[in-house]
Amino acid sequence: MSASTDSVELVGDEATGNIARAVLFAAATSATAPVDMVHPLAPNVPITLQTVWVYLAGVVLGPLWAGVAFTLYLLAGLIGLPVFAGGNAGLGVILGPTGGFLIGFPLAAMTIGAVVHGRDGLTPPSEVPIPRLVVGLLAGTAVVYAAGAVGYSLVQAIGLVAAVSAVVVPFLPVAGLKIAATVAIVRSDAIVAR
Amino acid sequence: MITVDGYTYRYDDVAAVDDVSLTVDDGECVVLAGPNGSGKTTLVRGFNGLLTPDEGEVRVNGRPVADDLVAARTSVGMVFQDPRDGFVAATVGADVAFGPENLGLERDEIDRRVADALDAVRMAGREDDRVADLSGGERERVAIAGALAMDPDHLVLDEPFTGLDLRARESVLDRLRALRESGVSVVVVTHDLRDLYSLADRVVVLSDGSVALDAASPSASELEALGVRPP
Amino acid sequence: MITVDGYTYRYDDVAAVDDVSLTVDDGECVVLAGPNGSGKTTLVRGFNGLLTPDEGEVRVNGRPVADDLVAARTSVGMVFQDPRDGFVAATVGADVAFGPENLGLERDEIDRRVADALDAVRMAGREDDRVADLSGGERERVAIAGALAMDPDHLVLDEPFTGLDLRARESVLDRLRALRESGVSVVVVTHDLRDLYSLADRVVVLSDGSVALDAASPSASELEALGVRPP
Amino acid sequence: MRFDATGDTVVNRLDPRAKLFVQAAVAVAAFAHTSPRGLLVLTAFALGVCWVAATPVVDSLRSYRAFLPFLVAAPLVEGATLGAPWFVPADAVGPGLASYRVVVLLLVSTAYIRTTPVRESRAAIQSLLPGRVGVVLGAGVGFVLRFLPLLRDDLSTIRAAMHARLGTARSLRERIRLVGVTGLRRVFGRADRFALALQARCFAWNPTLPPLAPTWRDVPAVAVGVALLAWAVW
Ligand SMILES: Nc1ncnc2c1ncn2[C@@H]1O[C@H](COP(=O)(O)OP(=O)(O)OP(=O)(O)O)[C@@H](O)[C@H]1O
Ligand SMILES: Nc1ncnc2c1ncn2[C@@H]1O[C@H](COP(=O)(O)OP(=O)(O)OP(=O)(O)O)[C@@H](O)[C@H]1O
Ligand SMILES: O=C(O)CCCC[C@@H]1SC[C@@H]2NC(=O)N[C@@H]21
Ligand SMILES: [Mg+2]
Numbered sequence: 001m002s003a004s005t006d007s008v009e010l011v012g013d014e015a016t017g018n019i020a021r022a023v024l025f026a027a028a029t030s031a032t033a034p035v036d037m038v039h040p041l042a043p044n045v046p047i048t049l050q051t052v053w054v055y056l057a058g059v060v061l062g063p064l065w066a067g068v069a070f071t072l073y074l075l076a077g078l079i080g081l082p083v084f085a086g087g088n089a090g091l092g093v094i095l096g097p098t099g100g101f102l103i104g105f106p107l108a109a110m111t112i113g114a115v116v117h118g119r120d121g122l123t124p125p126s127e128v129p130i131p132r133l134v135v136g137l138l139a140g141t142a143v144v145y146a147a148g149a150v151g152y153s154l155v156q157a158i159g160l161v162a163a164v165s166a167v168v169v170p171f172l173p174v175a176g177l178k179i180a181a182t183v184a185i186v187r188s189d190a191i192v193a194r
Numbered sequence: 195m196i197t198v199d200g201y202t203y204r205y206d207d208v209a210a211v212d213d214v215s216l217t218v219d220d221g222e223c224v225v226l227a228g229p230n231g232s233g234k235t236t237l238v239r240g241f242n243g244l245l246t247p248d249e250g251e252v253r254v255n256g257r258p259v260a261d262d263l264v265a266a267r268t269s270v271g272m273v274f275q276d277p278r279d280g281f282v283a284a285t286v287g288a289d290v291a292f293g294p295e296n297l298g299l300e301r302d303e304i305d306r307r308v309a310d311a312l313d314a315v316r317m318a319g320r321e322d323d324r325v326a327d328l329s330g331g332e333r334e335r336v337a338i339a340g341a342l343a344m345d346p347d348h349l350v351l352d353e354p355f356t357g358l359d360l361r362a363r364e365s366v367l368d369r370l371r372a373l374r375e376s377g378v379s380v381v382v383v384t385h386d387l388r389d390l391y392s393l394a395d396r397v398v399v400l401s402d403g404s405v406a407l408d409a410a411s412p413s414a415s416e417l418e419a420l421g422v423r424p425p
Numbered sequence: 426m427i428t429v430d431g432y433t434y435r436y437d438d439v440a441a442v443d444d445v446s447l448t449v450d451d452g453e454c455v456v457l458a459g460p461n462g463s464g465k466t467t468l469v470r471g472f473n474g475l476l477t478p479d480e481g482e483v484r485v486n487g488r489p490v491a492d493d494l495v496a497a498r499t500s501v502g503m504v505f506q507d508p509r510d511g512f513v514a515a516t517v518g519a520d521v522a523f524g525p526e527n528l529g530l531e532r533d534e535i536d537r538r539v540a541d542a543l544d545a546v547r548m549a550g551r552e553d554d555r556v557a558d559l560s561g562g563e564r565e566r567v568a569i570a571g572a573l574a575m576d577p578d579h580l581v582l583d584e585p586f587t588g589l590d591l592r593a594r595e596s597v598l599d600r601l602r603a604l605r606e607s608g609v610s611v612v613v614v615t616h617d618l619r620d621l622y623s624l625a626d627r628v629v630v631l632s633d634g635s636v637a638l639d640a641a642s643p644s645a646s647e648l649e650a651l652g653v654r655p656p
Numbered sequence: 657m658r659f660d661a662t663g664d665t666v667v668n669r670l671d672p673r674a675k676l677f678v679q680a681a682v683a684v685a686a687f688a689h690t691s692p693r694g695l696l697v698l699t700a701f702a703l704g705v706c707w708v709a710a711t712p713v714v715d716s717l718r719s720y721r722a723f724l725p726f727l728v729a730a731p732l733v734e735g736a737t738l739g740a741p742w743f744v745p746a747d748a749v750g751p752g753l754a755s756y757r758v759v760v761l762l763l764v765s766t767a768y769i770r771t772t773p774v775r776e777s778r779a780a781i782q783s784l785l786p787g788r789v790g791v792v793l794g795a796g797v798g799f800v801l802r803f804l805p806l807l808r809d810d811l812s813t814i815r816a817a818m819h820a821r822l823g824t825a826r827s828l829r830e831r832i833r834l835v836g837v838t839g840l841r842r843v844f845g846r847a848d849r850f851a852l853a854l855q856a857r858c859f860a861w862n863p864t865l866p867p868l869a870p871t872w873r874d875v876p877a878v879a880v881g882v883a884l885l886a887w888a889v890w
């Protein structure tokens with residue numbers, strides 16, 4: 001064995017666990033986003049599972065590592081992995097019409113993490129009181145759609161009101177469904193915290 | 195040298211490993227056998243601190259694992275029972291290089307080790323294949339190469355031969371023999387002694403979490419009674 | 426009866442299985458052997474339509490698999506090479522019950538089959554254990570039980586014995602023998618014939634995706650030359 | 657879509673950091689000059705880049721066809737009015753130019769993707785971001801690459817597992833639930849086991865980085881980037 005191993009600075013076991021989980025959330029979002037659906041009332045913004053993963057990441061990982069998870073997701077897309085809606089990739093997409101949503105993902109995941117877990121440590125997901133969970137998810141939803149609308153209006157050079165009616169209003173029922181699904185998942189035994 | 199002293203590990207109050215003590219000398223090959231669920235995997239995961247025993251301790255080269263994780267992890271190489279659990283990169287070459295990279299070696303040395311390790315498992319030239327696309331036995335070989343490339347002082351392999359075909363098995367056995375000659379200690383977990391006997395200096399059999407036998411050449415009937423396939 | 430006719434399957438233009446034809450009669454046990462990467466898994470996944478060959482076809486009891494997937498899957502039980510790939514439920518009991526539930530059986534009958542299948546793999550009484558917490562060999566046993574509980578006409582097992590200890594192996598072999606007696610056809614994938622010989626009516630060896638040998642009692646030297654461990 | 661870059665053009669041999677810089681500079685310039693003249697210049701530049709990088713323009717745009725409704729819809733919506741004359745072309749000009757800008761940026765980023773292996777991009781991230789942040793994000797992206805095909809396969813293995821035991825007999829709702837719950841369970845299980853793998857393989861804060869060797873060839877590329885930025889602020 002080489003002498004240089006004295007200088008090896010191992011990543012601590014706790015950080016390793018958090019990195020592993022952030023990676024898995026980024027990869028899960030990446031694996032599901034290419035499968036998208038056309039919204040009958042807003043054919044220009046695809047319906048995807050991205051925000052469900054944003055919600056779950058905030059609840060499961062807390063603010064810091066949920067933020068890392070979606071920063072990884074954006075980086076993966078930036079360098080060319082086909083991870084955005086419809087299997088797209090590249091800076092052109094991040095600066096494109098749906099880019100506001102993409103940039104909103106890490107911000108929203110951090111917001112949810114902060115609201116759900118507060119300042120002192122992580123609460124096991126199944127023990128978070130439902131009202132607090134719902135408030136957190138609503139706050140995250142607000143962040144995603146605010147970012148999405150602002151991005152759309154900047155990139156397409158149209159007014160904010162027009163942007164909101166084009167990319168926010170049609171998605172409110174979808175968002176409601178996803179919040180309900182997230183609460184159900186968090187309360188089921190699918191997530192075992194270990 | 196690996197020294198295990200009163201190792202006890204419980205999953206929800208049930209002891210999967212119960213007060214196990216044993217020693218593996220440098221250059222020694224110990225086969226750790228025992229039927230399914232006897233605690234083999236749970237025991238060896240303590241050798242590099244992946245599990246921390248509830249009682250007892252493991253020392254590597256005399257130092258408690260818990261006190262010096264860096265020493266334990268860099269000097270104990272480990273191959274997981276399910277090879278898929280051990281992969282960290284997308285392609286074969288990148289995966290085998292991961293350990294050496296994290297040891298901070300020079301790029302040349304890393305490339306040399308990767309080539310050598312893939313050669314030992316008969317996977318030379320497969321560097322750019324994606325690990326997700328490998329067949330079962332190919333996966334197992336790459337996992338072994340990943341540990342070999344770290345050039346560890348101690349090598350722990352958890353059922354490494356189950357998926358290997360005849361030639362790969364012989365090639366890996368040859369490499370293990372050579373490593374043992376050069377002073378590396380080798381721990382092989384198995385429940386079937388048939389292929390390993392030529393390599394084993396000692397056989398330790400676990401039964402229900404405790405050492406039921408620790409002998410250089412146990413008899414076939416002893417082994418069978420303990421649920422282990424004799425050579 | 427399973428009939429394979431000119432089966433060819435390519436991953437990105439490389440044929441992993443290349444024009445394979447073979448027949449497995451009712452009540453016959455065929456061992457499908459071959460070194461790592463020779464295409465065994467790719468071939469058997471076509472037997473119940475999990476893969477569709479690029480050329481050729483598979484017929485089960487005379488009907489092309491592609492024409493009636495439900496019939497093929499009802500009559501062909503399959504154990505995956507990696508048992509974790511096959512689990513669909515959180516606990517052992519729920520997982521083994523999954524198949525029988527889908528057959529629309531009465532609850533009593535389901536419970537009976539689950540108990541019987543777990544018994545055959547020596548996992549009786551472990552119904553409430555979580556599959557994620559099982560040891561490697563225990564996982565393999567539960568995967569086998571999941572297929573047994575469906576009471577299929579044809580049973581395909583992809584390297585089912587690699588992780589099984591002596592007693593579990595014998596218990597499973599006994600059950601396979603009994604099934605064969607009762608007319609079930611059994612296909613066992615392996616690269617090591619040592620334990621299976623007593624069961625095998627015929628050995629088919631794949632080499633680089635093609636049938637290199639199909640014989641009732643091949644000689645040891647023939648097998649070794651093809652990279653398969655002789656009995 | 658493909659996973660990794662192939663080919664051997666001049667652009668392939670540039671340092672990924674230089675390429676990322678030029679890409680960002682094009683974006684800044686495009687936002688600063690969203691005028692017919694500015695976009696004309698940038699179109700010429702983007703086509704030039706595609707040509708040098710051997711990136712087929714039409715094929716690349718076709719792979720983004722999901723975006724097309726977007727690009728057409730925005731100017732139409734903005735130009736439309738609720739009464740005669742029903743459509744005011746002048747109002748549609750701004751959004752129209754903005755939509756076109758998206759096309760230009762997509763082209764440039766496609767050229768980057770097609771000429772830069774993920775491994776190099778990862779090295780660029782790790783060398784651009786300092787210390788531990790660089791390790792987490794740089795190594796992290798590499799790990800995402802490892803799990804992406806796996807999790808994609810997981811969706812199909814879960815389906816295969818259910819099909820092999822006739823899960824198709826269950827209702828659609830139950831099947832969706834099962835795939836979801838089983839999928840989540842697998843994701844979490846994998847995360848736990850992956851953490852152990854990293855530990856066993858000595859995951860460290862100070863690994864040997866993949867080699868990146870800037871050469872004289874990068875100088876003109878960086879100069880072009882600087883020029884684009886200067887033009888943007890002007
Ligand atoms: N995470 C866990 N939670 C609860 N019980 C566990 C867990 N992991 C293992 N066990 C149990 O502990 C016992 C020992 O498991 P271990 O994996 O150490 O066995 P093993 O000797 O390696 O068996 P095999 O030959 O099947 O690999 C088994 O009965 C197993 O069911
Ligand atoms: N998804 C895939 N994509 C590309 N190549 C693949 C894929 N799956 C398998 N292969 C390749 O096809 C060949 C045959 O694989 P297969 O899994 O059928 O082999 P096998 O005979 O079952 O081997 P083993 O004994 O190792 O399980 C191998 O060389 C493998 O690398
Ligand atoms: O291009 C991308 O990858 C981003 C797509 C953004 C889709 C948004 S996210 C919020 C809203 N809910 C959906 O299902 N789709 C949109
Ligand atoms: Mg084990």
Ligand SMILES: [Mg+2]
Nearest residue numbers: 329330466506
């Ligand atoms: Mg196989």
